[in-house]
Amino acid sequence: MFRLPSLRRLLPTAAVFLAAAAPALTAAPAPKPNLVFLFSDDQTARAVGCSGNADVHTPHLDRLAREGVRFTNHYNTTSICMASRVNVLTGLYEYRHGCNFDHGDLERRLLNDSYAARLRAAGYFTGFAGKIGFELKGETFEAFAPFFDRWAGGPGQTFYETEKNAGIARYAAPHPHSSRAYAAWAADFFRDAKAAGKPFCLSISFKAPHLPFTPDPADLALYAGRTFARPPNYGVEHGRHLAAQARTSRAATGYREWINDYDRSTALYYALITGVDAAVGLIREALAREGFADNTVIIFTSDNGYSAGAHGFGDKVLPYEEAAKSPLIIHDPRLPRAHAGAVSAALSANVDMAATIFALAGVPAPADLDGRNLAPLLTAPAGRVRDHLPLFNFWGVPSAQSLAIVAPGWKYIHWYFGGDGLTPTDELFDLSADPYEMKNVAADPRHAARLAELRRAYDTEVARIGPGALRGHGYEPYATLFDRRVSWDRKAPLLPKSASPTRKNKK
Numbered sequence: 001m002f003r004l005p006s007l008r009r010l011l012p013t014a015a016v017f018l019a020a021a022a023p024a025l026t027a028a029p030a031p032k033p034n035l036v037f038l039f040s041d042d043q044t045a046r047a048v049g050c051s052g053n054a055d056v057h058t059p060h061l062d063r064l065a066r067e068g069v070r071f072t073n074h075y076n077t078t079s080i081c082m083a084s085r086v087n088v089l090t091g092l093y094e095y096r097h098g099c100n101f102d103h104g105d106l107e108r109r110l111l112n113d114s115y116a117a118r119l120r121a122a123g124y125f126t127g128f129a130g131k132i133g134f135e136l137k138g139e140t141f142e143a144f145a146p147f148f149d150r151w152a153g154g155p156g157q158t159f160y161e162t163e164k165n166a167g168i169a170r171y172a173a174p175h176p177h178s179s180r181a182y183a184a185w186a187a188d189f190f191r192d193a194k195a196a197g198k199p200f201c202l203s204i205s206f207k208a209p210h211l212p213f214t215p216d217p218a219d220l221a222l223y224a225g226r227t228f229a230r231p232p233n234y235g236v237e238h239g240r241h242l243a244a245q246a247r248t249s250r251a252a253t254g255y256r257e258w259i260n261d262y263d264r265s266t267a268l269y270y271a272l273i274t275g276v277d278a279a280v281g282l283i284r285e286a287l288a289r290e291g292f293a294d295n296t297v298i299i300f301t302s303d304n305g306y307s308a309g310a311h312g313f314g315d316k317v318l319p320y321e322e323a324a325k326s327p328l329i330i331h332d333p334r335l336p337r338a339h340a341g342a343v344s345a346a347l348s349a350n351v352d353m354a355a356t357i358f359a360l361a362g363v364p365a366p367a368d369l370d371g372r373n374l375a376p377l378l379t380a381p382a383g384r385v386r387d388h389l390p391l392f393n394f395w396g397v398p399s400a401q402s403l404a405i406v407a408p409g410w411k412y413i414h415w416y417f418g419g420d421g422l423t424p425t426d427e428l429f430d431l432s433a434d435p436y437e438m439k440n441v442a443a444d445p446r447h448a449a450r451l452a453e454l455r456r457a458y459d460t461e462v463a464r465i466g467p468g469a470l471r472g473h474g475y476e477p478y479a480t481l482f483d484r485r486v487s488w489d490r491k492a493p494l495l496p497k498s499a500s501p502t503r504k505n506k507k
């Protein structure tokens with residue numbers, strides 16, 4: 001027989017009823033997304049099939065781009081391994097995080113504010129495998145492991161031979177080359193995350209395609225013996241119009257394999273990228289197997305670009321397109337399919353990775369990050385998150401250090417060095433008309449207004465260095481060195497000591 005429940009029992013019953021009948025009013029919060037951040041080493045923007053490159057075989061990255069969003073103007077604000085890896089983790093420009101070769105190691109408090117540490121503190125199950133690429137100030141390498149639930153990071157450059165990397169050595173039998181071994185490690189990580197019952201955040205830093213160019217033989221078979229079309233700006237003859245300062249970089253004085261044997265260098269480089277691509281495919285298979293495919297955001301990018309013979313340069317570090325730009329693909333499977341395959345030309349940067357991951361995870365970011373959240377561009381790819389982006393080089397021979405400003409369709413570079421018979425100089429490139437940077441239009445009066453605008457943006461960035469520089473890491477002089485209104489005579493006494501050749505060759 002029906003009987004009215006007591007008020008005390010009625011209230012929770014009513015709440016359950018309302019939740020079932022009116023989900024729009026009382027729906028439980030959506031589950032946190034899982035996050036997988038995949039990072040190659042030294043991959044230039046054009047070295048992926050979906051950029052329009054028919055020579056490199058990257059079917060899994062191409063599929064990721066078809067299902068996600070591809071960014072065509074993704075820059076590394078410092079285009080070298082160590083600094084860029086910390087740009088990614090902290091969301092800060094180099095002079096604020098203080099971490100680069102010849103500048104210093106990372107302070108623990110900044111790693112505590114990284115996306116990896118903060119997501120873990122917020123309840124995420126976290127993992128890291130591969131080349132971490134920097135050290136903690138005053139601490140041993142072992143200090144990293146407690147920052148993560150699962151850790152397979154390696155010191156220094158790590159190794160292509162799986163068995164030489166302690167964290168992944170157990171996968172050496174099926175995967176003697178490290179790229180696919182990281183995917184096997186990821187599959188185990190996903191099982192552990194499932195057992196933990198938490199959302200997860202996994203970061204994998206592949207060694208490939210960094211030097212020494214030693215790909216998996218199976219991947220090299222796709223490319224060996226082939227010849228490849230040279231880009232329009234290939235070769236030393238297409239670098240003579242550039243600032244003389246750039247040609248003092250190790251990118252011009254070393255890395256001659258791209259000039260001496262372009263076809264073989266390209267074959268090896270692309271084979272390494274194909275190995276990373278295969279790992280991306282294996283990682284996605286493992287996500288699907290564990291039931292995570294529909295709620296896992298995948299971000300793929302690289303720590304710096306690579307000149308690969310453009311303008312006669314090898315190496316990275318320089319502010320030109322090939323060296324500074326990398327692929328960026330973000331796939332959020334929770335979004336409507338209408339957004340799949342979108343392409344965004346917005347200016348994005350390595351410092352945006354942390355801000356984006358914080359936003360996707362719904363975890364508060366530290367105040368005052370330099371990076372921006374790119375997530376809004378996933379559904380509005382025609383938008384932008386900034387009007388200008390600085391590209392710094394505080395490292396290497398002082399004559400090749402520079403600060404550049406990228407704006408949509410334009411790039412301004414100031415070369416401050418005026419010693420050794422060189423004259424401080426400006427470069428301006430109309431990237432829409434001249435994507436290969438074949439003509440410096442800084443002296444063209446038709447572009448005077450644009451030059452003035454970019455110089456103002458440049459001066460604004462320089463003005464931030466003095467107050468923003470992390471003390472004790474050698475950045476203070478750059479507030480003056482990069483100031484284009486200060487004479488060379490006043491700058492010369494402030495010059496940093498150049499890096500020693502032995503150390504330089506290891507990066």
Ligand SMILES: [Ca+2]
Nearest residue numbers: 041042081303
């Ligand atoms: Ca690198």
